Amino acid sequence: MQxxxxxxxxxxxxxxxxxxxxxxxxxxxxxxxxxxxxxxxIRALAEKECLESEGWMRRxxxxxxxxxxxxxxxxxxxxxQNGRGERYDVSLMRTCLxxxxxxxxxxxxxxxxAAVEPDCWQCHYAPEQVAKEGWR
Amino acid sequence: xxxxxxxxxxxxxxxxxxAGTACARRLAGPGSRYTTADGALEAxxxxxxxxxxxxxxxxxxxxxxxxxxxxxxxxRIDDVRHEVxxxxxxxxxxxxxxxxxAHLPKALQERPFLLLCNQCDNPPCTRVCPTDATYRLADGIxxxxxxxxxxCRFCMAGCPYGxxxxxxxxxxxxxxxxxxxxxxxxxxxxxxxxxxxxxxERGEVVRCAEVSAGGIVVGDLNDPExxxxxxxxxHYTLTRKPQLGARPNVFYIxxxxxxxxxxxxxx
Numbered sequence: 001m002q003x004x005x006x007x008x009x010x011x012x013x014x015x016x017x018x019x020x021x022x023x024x025x026x027x028x029x030x031x032x033x034x035x036x037x038x039x040x041x042i043r044a045l046a047e048k049e050c051l052e053s054e055g056w057m058r059r060x061x062x063x064x065x066x067x068x069x070x071x072x073x074x075x076x077x078x079x080x081q082n083g084r085g086e087r088y089d090v091s092l093m094r095t096c097l098x099x100x101x102x103x104x105x106x107x108x109x110x111x112x113x114a115a116v117e118p119d120c121w122q123c124h125y126a127p128e129q130v131a132k133e134g135w136r
Numbered sequence: 137x138x139x140x141x142x143x144x145x146x147x148x149x150x151x152x153x154x155a156g157t158a159c160a161r162r163l164a165g166p167g168s169r170y171t172t173a174d175g176a177l178e179a180x181x182x183x184x185x186x187x188x189x190x191x192x193x194x195x196x197x198x199x200x201x202x203x204x205x206x207x208x209x210x211x212r213i214d215d216v217r218h219e220v221x222x223x224x225x226x227x228x229x230x231x232x233x234x235x236x237x238a239h240l241p242k243a244l245q246e247r248p249f250l251l252l253c254n255q256c257d258n259p260p261c262t263r264v265c266p267t268d269a270t271y272r273l274a275d276g277i278x279x280x281x282x283x284x285x286x287x288c289r290f291c292m293a294g295c296p297y298g299x300x301x302x303x304x305x306x307x308x309x310x311x312x313x314x315x316x317x318x319x320x321x322x323x324x325x326x327x328x329x330x331x332x333x334x335x336x337e338r339g340e341v342v343r344c345a346e347v348s349a350g351g352i353v354v355g356d357l358n359d360p361e362x363x364x365x366x367x368x369x370x371h372y373t374l375t376r377k378p379q380l381g382a383r384p385n386v387f388y389i390x391x392x393x394x395x396x397x398x399x400x401x402x403x
Contacts, residue, residue: 052165060163067163071170073281075162076273078176078337083167089338090170094317122322123282125314 032113036105041098050099051082062118065092092124101127175339179356181257181276182331183385184342185367186250190351197225197248203347208330209320211303211310220301220310220321222329223252223344231388232374243394250352252344253278253299253329254376254384261291261300270326276357276385277331287324296380300328357385 016023042048050057057064071077072090080088089095100106103126111118121129139147162170191197204223205212213219225248229236259278262270269284270291292300306323314320318334321327332342345352355362360369364387367373373387 052168056165060165063163064165069281069283071162072334072337073279074271075170076172076176076275076333076337077170078173079171080164081169081171082165089173091317093319119322123319125316125319127316 035110036102039101051088097127103128173338177336177339179275180358183357183364185353185364185387187351187389189391194248197250200344200348204344207315207343209311209315209318211307213310218304225250241394254297254386255331257383258381260294260382264290264294277333279330279333282321282325285325289326291326296377300326302326
């Protein structure tokens with residue numbers, strides 16, 4: 001009974017199915033690459049620094065965007081002042097997307113890698129989208 | 137270490153307070169903070185006076201409607217079942233159904249009355265919203281957070297002024313010239329006039345008032361020196377459906393001599 005070829009095959013198939021995503025990724029997955037910061041506005045910046053440090057932004061940008069939403073819409077706080085004393089308009093479209101005007105390169109690539117689908121773009125316009133469709 | 141009852145309660149209180157403070161703090165980077173914008177236009181209670189003497193033709197009102205809808209990326213959908221509007225017009229008997237009768241001046245009946253969200257003091261829409269997606273700000277503006285709207289349309293049923301529109305279809309293709317500094321809405325959410333809260337908080341004036349050539353005045357109802365207060369002091373004004381108790385903050389000046397002809401007294 002135990003260890004018969006049929007059972008061994010069944011167990012092997014089971015583990016193959018379970019491990020399939022990892023095996024497929026071993027072959028096809030691309031390594032994480034740095035999001036592109038090559039936009040006209042960023043190229044023109046002397047100090048290529050976001051409003052917070054790069055590591056902090058990478059870790060917290062999604063939470064910061066939600067905090068910005070609530071600050072602007074609920075608390076009427078429309079200005080974000082960072083530790084360096086710089087003041088920013090609390091707005092995705094007026095502030096973030098001004099520099100990061102390359103949605104496909106800066107946003108979509110990482111989000112695809114991380115398999116997250118934020119629904120920002122249902123309402124917010126990406127600048128390149130506006131430019132492409134001749135709206136700007 | 138032994139902990140008596142009193143010590144335990146003290147410790148629990150401090151931990152609770154610390155946890156509450158940590159949770160209440162809005163996420164910001166190290167040393168960063170949120171503030172209101174310099175030069176923001178502020179009021180204790182925003183209100184609007186619409187002087188109907190200055191809106192006699194459809195052209196006068198269309199200019200205002202176009203400016204508003206362009207500034208806020210309001211889609212233009214011709215199918216009335218799907219239409220979306222922030223500011224629109226209707227006739228006197230529809231706007232003031234309880235203040236009309238059969239012998240009003242014909243010129244008044246033909247005049248297009250501008251309609252928009254009334255920014256009520258006692259708004260039924262916010263009370264019925266199950267997700268707190270629409271709410272009243274401290275300055276009286278009835279705002280809406282489209283991120284939280286689930287499209288249940290309770291607010292549309294609650295609003296006695298028809299100020300809210302539902303996005304039955306994706307509005308994107310129907311937005312003509314896009315204002316790239318303002319979002320659109322998505323299919324399945326309700327939208328309405330936001331009294332230009334985004335503009336006021338950045339120090340810009342309300343868009344419809346800006347292009348109204350003095351026909352729309354916006355100001356602070358709590359300030360007796362404001363232009364709205366002075367207009368309300370000087371003129372007899374109407375509000376829509378006052379008997380419902382929503383206490384709207386959009387007031388209408390209707391002139392007593394619509395055709396401008398000489399008064400004839402038989403004495």
